[in-house]
Amino acid sequence: MSPKAAGNHWTAESIRAALAAKKVSARELTAEFYSRIEKQNPHLNAFLALSPERAYAQADRVDALVAGGKPLPPLAGVPMAIKDTISTRGVRSTCGSRILENYVPPYDATAVERLERAGAVLLGKTNCDEFAMGSSTENSAYGPVRNPVAPDRVPGGSSGGSAAAVAAGLAVAALGTDTGGSIRQPGALCGIPAMMPTYGRVSRYGLIAFASSLDRIGPFATTVRDTAAVMAVIAGRDSNDSTSAAIPVADYAGGLDAPVKGLRIGIPREYFGEGMDPAVRQKVEAGIKLLESLGCRATELRMPHTDYAIATYYIIATAEASSNLARYDGVRYGLRVPGETLLDMYRKTRGRGFGAEVKRRIMLGTYALSAGYYEAYYLKGQKVRTLIARDFQQAFQQVDAIVTPTSPVPAFRLGERTADPLQMYLADIYTVTGSLAGVPGISVPCGKTPQGLPVGLQIFGPAFGEARVLQLARAFEKAGGFAI
Amino acid sequence: MVRVAELAHLELSPEETETIRGQLDEILTYIEKLNELDTANVEPMAQVLSTEASAGNPALREDKEIACNVAKDVLAGAPDPSPPYFRVPKVVGR
Numbered sequence: 415m416s417p418k419a420a421g422n423h424w425t426a427e428s429i430r431a432a433l434a435a436k437k438v439s440a441r442e443l444t445a446e447f448y449s450r451i452e453k454q455n456p457h458l459n460a461f462l463a464l465s466p467e468r469a470y471a472q473a474d475r476v477d478a479l480v481a482g483g484k485p486l487p488p489l490a491g492v493p494m495a496i497k498d499t500i501s502t503r504g505v506r507s508t509c510g511s512r513i514l515e516n517y518v519p520p521y522d523a524t525a526v527e528r529l530e531r532a533g534a535v536l537l538g539k540t541n542c543d544e545f546a547m548g549s550s551t552e553n554s555a556y557g558p559v560r561n562p563v564a565p566d567r568v569p570g571g572s573s574g575g576s577a578a579a580v581a582a583g584l585a586v587a588a589l590g591t592d593t594g595g596s597i598r599q600p601g602a603l604c605g606i607p608a609m610m611p612t613y614g615r616v617s618r619y620g621l622i623a624f625a626s627s628l629d630r631i632g633p634f635a636t637t638v639r640d641t642a643a644v645m646a647v648i649a650g651r652d653s654n655d656s657t658s659a660a661i662p663v664a665d666y667a668g669g670l671d672a673p674v675k676g677l678r679i680g681i682p683r684e685y686f687g688e689g690m691d692p693a694v695r696q697k698v699e700a701g702i703k704l705l706e707s708l709g710c711r712a713t714e715l716r717m718p719h720t721d722y723a724i725a726t727y728y729i730i731a732t733a734e735a736s737s738n739l740a741r742y743d744g745v746r747y748g749l750r751v752p753g754e755t756l757l758d759m760y761r762k763t764r765g766r767g768f769g770a771e772v773k774r775r776i777m778l779g780t781y782a783l784s785a786g787y788y789e790a791y792y793l794k795g796q797k798v799r800t801l802i803a804r805d806f807q808q809a810f811q812q813v814d815a816i817v818t819p820t821s822p823v824p825a826f827r828l829g830e831r832t833a834d835p836l837q838m839y840l841a842d843i844y845t846v847t848g849s850l851a852g853v854p855g856i857s858v859p860c861g862k863t864p865q866g867l868p869v870g871l872q873i874f875g876p877a878f879g880e881a882r883v884l885q886l887a888r889a890f891e892k893a894g895g896f897a898i
Numbered sequence: 899m900v901r902v903a904e905l906a907h908l909e910l911s912p913e914e915t916e917t918i919r920g921q922l923d924e925i926l927t928y929i930e931k932l933n934e935l936d937t938a939n940v941e942p943m944a945q946v947l948s949t950e951a952s953a954g955n956p957a958l959r960e961d962k963e964i965a966c967n968v969a970k971d972v973l974a975g976a977p978d979p980s981p982p983y984f985r986v987p988k989v990v991g992r
């Protein structure tokens with residue numbers, strides 16, 4: 415079998431089988447994916463940097479295992495892409511920003527190290543909104559990404575490059591980062607499964623920080639099974655991240671095909687209000703019916719603080735960002751613009767190195783934390799965050815999972831929303847709630863609009879309830895969620 | 899606005915300052931909706947992991963020496979290295 419034989423449909427599972435049967439080598443597969451990237455990336459702009467040396471060295475290690483008849487690790491030979499906000503030793507990591515244009519990290523993120531230890535072949539780094547701030551990938555300093563399903567439209571963001579790479583078949587799976595929806599929303603807009611784990615489930619070591627109490631690393635794949643396979647590898651306690659939890663990692667793959675009959679799913683009324691595209695509403699309602707046809711019991715829920723989530727998020731996320739991004743000062747790495755004094759150099763470097771959205775958020779966050787405003791904004795935000803988290807805790811006393819749309823709209827046109835930051839922020843209206851509450855959520859494909867644009871169904875679970883979320887997503891996918 | 903930019907160590911052009919001023923006004927007006935909620939008796943959410951979830955986490959890791967030979971790589975990426983230091987413009991004027 416030539417590496418092309420499976421078309422775009424390689425999965426972690428089919429790769430393992432093909433490698434073990436010696437139908438394809440990891441080196442051939444890697445070459446095939448690089449040839450796809452070479453053909454399609456000039457148009458899509460999903461990748462910012464490629465790491466062929468590292469990828470082929472890893473492929474050769476996998477091929478040596480096959481040749482030696484050794485057992486293959488779970489992601490053996492799986493070509494993967496890594497979002498540019500995640501550190502990769504020796505491979506340029508820009509975060510989509512000019513300020514890190516030439517930054518080469520001296521170490522790997524824990525998630526990256528774990529993927530490689532599990533046999534994955536890391537092809538390169540993917541484009542994103544600058545420092546993960548955006549919902550369309552149009553805030554990248556290196557140009558926007560095109561949605562492979564509809565090239566005149568955005569792939570969503572901020573992990574748009576990772577989503578587009580997987581959806582276009584340029585990688586079998588990818589890592590993204592999610593602070594307010596940045597994995598789930600591009601997953602929905604590109605039509606692939608995309609998961610945000612519980613806060614603390616996956617180590618953030620090596621994730622270049624945007625908002626530390628919200629940032630999470632998670633997978634994109636073409637199937638829920640592969641999503642679970644990547645989750646199993648990257649999840650778990652890491653002594654380099656004191657917020658990573660020591661709770662044992664569940665057997666995600668093992669429970670994937672268990673029947674979902676009798677599971678209680680909550681449908682919060684607040685997620686079905688104004689502002690939702692009618693085609694999205696119709697698909698998501700059909701998706702809920704599909705889950706009911708599998709024996710899930712749907713209950714209407716009230717989550718009264720949902721409407722305050724965007725406001726809360728834009729206080730907390732920008733406050734944390736203003737603090738985290740203080741490190742880009744031209745001293746130790748990245749861009750330096752010369753100045754007469756140290757302070758002058760800081761100001762010029764940051765003024766030239768950051769793009770418009772990053773500046774806007776640093777300004778908002780600095781304001782929210784400044785003397786005299788801290789209590790009115792930041793502290794207020796932290797309190798409302800408690801109320802939003804409580805909505806989720808109360809809901810999970812009644813139901814096993816919460817089902818909502820991922821995004822109120824399908825992929826919008828490039829340039830359509832860039833002029834109005836608040837409108838762009840509202841694209842995250844259904845995803846930021848789970849980010850603030852710290853719970854896990856997945857977006858799983860839920861058919862297409864009459865125009866052929868993908869719709870995503872979002873499933874939230876209680877903290878550390880990834881196994882149940884994946885099980886429901888798998889049942890939904892298998893029953894035909896994709897085809898609704 | 900000028901004071902906030904100063905606090906943030908951010909040089910903004912007059913045009914940028916004006917654009918951001920208008921946008922922040924709009925965003926801050928939107929954020930005011932939080933005042934509809936009475937939070938007098940609500941604790942701020944200062945930690946994401948619940949007490950139960952972080953129960954197994956050791957508060958401090960073992961204090962042992964681990965070699966960390968990255969200084970050379972780090973300095974190689976610095977804008978103006980003078981090993982083992984980073985060089986910066988004058989901090990204190992005459």
